[in-house]
Amino acid sequence: MNPAQNLGEQAIELLAELVRSACTNNGAPDSGQEIRSADVLSRFFAxxxxxxxxVEPHPSRASLIVRIAGTEPGAPSLALVGHIDVVPALADDWSVDPFAAEIIGDELFGRGTLDMxxxxxxxxxxxxxxxVAAQSxxxxxxxxxLIFAAVADEEAGSRFGVQWLLANRPDLIDADFVLTESGGAPVGGxxxxxxxxxxxxxxxTVTVGEKGLARRRLVVHGVPGHGSAPWGSRNAAVIAAEAISRITRFALPAxxxxxxxxxxxxxGLPTDLGARLxxxxxxxxxxxELGDLAGYAHAATHTTISPNVVRAGDAINVIPGLATIDLDIRHLPGVSAEDIDRMLREALGELSEHIEITGDSFSPANVSSMDTALFEAISEVIGxxxxxARALPIIAAGGSDARFYRERNRTAYGFSILSDRWTYGMFRTLIHGNDERIDLASVRLTVEAIDAVVRRLLG
Ligand SMILES: [Zn+2]
Structure with missing residues (x-):
């Protein structure tokens, strides 16, 4: 790669290489294989x-970190934290090879192009x-x-990535300020x-915070029996179906x-719609009336409960005596673990007598202040x-590595600048979706914007 090329063209070329590395993370310890992209980046910095x-906390689960030392001891530091793992892609559902990094028209297609x-x-x-400039x-x-961290395992919870690094090697990646994914969608018009x-x-949009995350497993107890005579049976799968339906219909207040x-x-919506929203x-x-923004609008204003993994039975002729339902719960600031268990009992009503609520995982919602030099630099560059245009602070519905930094009271934002063909709804639809892609104009805008923000904050 030619360092004399302008930043945008370098970024497009490097992006294509990272897509081709296909660091697919399905949650298994040996998936991801981020060492491939770490090697690409190692060559890039040669x-x-x-x-x-x-750093490789598990074989091939590599993260790569670069530090460009500042001149003033005690001046604030900035970490640019980008994950290199991607979620799986089913090639049959795509119109192109998800890992070929094909450019069609003015768009680069590939799993992970947009995320992140x-x-x-x-x-x-x-x-x-x-x-390079610092050497002359x-x-x-x-x-x-300035720290650049290309990290593993964000898509499966970061136990081999930022979570591990901040617990074991904060000397490498901790910083006063952090930029990472999920900002940059133009709003208006x-x-x-x-x-x-x-x-x-x-x-x-600039992502200043994230909703909290809790997980619960509902264990449903029925009575096993012969599948040939189901009348009057207590089939755990049937009770589970009713439980799922109640949880899904249960209306938590906005x-x-x-x-x-x-x-x-x-x-800039019509006044009446704006008021109702x-x-x-x-x-x-x-x-x-909100089109592809509806899911986010609901998530931004509600604690949500989604039943995502359901299991019951293993033989076709046996009425299952046990079922489990795994719930993905995303809560608003101010909601406690006790609140969540109370909501679930209320939703289940009298079914609770057959159902245990298990698990206690709970991470609180987290938000960084907007009253910082970094937010100011971002606002200027957006303008x-x-x-x-101004910086619009939002709370993301999902999680990112920013949460580990916010737990340490660091200021972390999701920031980029996408071209004006984008809306936040489109962005959210394409992430983890089929034919994930980004237009080259957005890559060029983003690399210039990151460069400008870094120089304003640290220059
Ligand atoms: Zn991501």
């Missing part, structure tokens, strides 16, 4: 004056350019340390976009909070790309 460190290899590639390109006598120098007319972007109304305002009693009925 000759730049920094020596990457590769375009950002990881952008971070690497910016870090290498600054490392008159080159720009940063006051504080969606109606114009839908009609293919010029759009005025009023804001770009909590509008501080962030969602700002989002609604930035959307921030009214706790009206929002659910209004979701159907340069989209004149008049």
């Amino acid at each position: 000759g730049s004056g920094v020596i990457p460190e590769i 290899l375009y950002l990881t590639a952008s971070y690497a390109v910016v870090a290498r350019a600054l490392a 006598p008159n080159g720009p120098r940063l006051r504080g340390d 969606e109606a114009a976009l839908a009609q293919n007319t010029p759009r005025t972007v009023s804001a770009v 909590e509008i909070g501080d962030y969602w109304p700002r989002y609604v305002h930035a959307l 921030i009214a706790p009693n009206a929002i659910v009925a209004a979701l159907g 340069l790309v989209y004149p008049g």
Whole structure:
């Protein structure tokens, strides 16, 4: 790769290489094989004056870290944290090979392009350019340390990635400020976009926090029997089906909070719809008018419970005496573990007598303050790309590596800048979806934006 190429073209080329590494993480300890992308990045940094460190908590589950030392001891440090693992892709469901990094028109297709290899590639390109510049006598120098971390295992909970690194090697990746995935969607002018007319972007999303995560397993007790005479039986699968249906219908109250109304305002919707979307009693009925943003709008204002793994029975002629239902619960700030167990008992009603609620995993919702030099730098850069637009702070429905930093009271944001063809709804639909892809303009905008933010904060 040619360091004289402009940053955008370098990032596109590196992104394609990272897609081809196919570091597919299905949650099994030996999946991921992130060492392949760590090797790509190791070669990428060769000759730049920094020596990457590769850490491998489990064979082939590698993360690569580069540090460009600042000139002022005590100046704030910034870590650019990009995961290199991707979720699996079923090639049959794609219109292209998910790991070929094909460019069709002005889009690069591939698993992980959007989540989040375009950002990881952008971070690497910016870090290498600054490392090279720091070697020349008159080159720009940063006051504080810049850390680039290409990390493993984000898609399966980060036990071989950021979680492990912060617990065991904070010397490598801890920092005062952190940038990572899931920001960058232009907001405003969606109606114009839908009609293919010029759009005025009023804001770009910056993810400042995440909902909390809890997991519970419902253990359903029935009575086993012969499948040939089911009348009057207590079939655990049937009770489980009723439990799932009750949990799914159970309506937790909407909590509008501080962030969602700002989002609604930035959307520039008709006044009546905007008002209903921030009214706790009206929002659910209004979701159907929000198109592909409806799922996020609901998640941003509700604690959600999704029954995602259901098991019962193993023989066709035996009525199952046991069933389990694994619940993925995402809660709003202020909700406790006790609140969650209470909600579940309430939803199950009298079925509770056959059902145990097990598990106690609980991580709280987490939010970084917006009153920081990093948020200010981000806001300025957004205004340069989209004149008049501002940074729109949002709480993500899902989790990212930012949560491990926020637990340590570090400031972490999800940031990038996507081109004006994007909405947050489209972004959320394509992530982990078929034909995941990114347009080249968004890669170029993002790499320039990251470079500008780094220079503003650390320069
Ligand atoms: Zn991701």
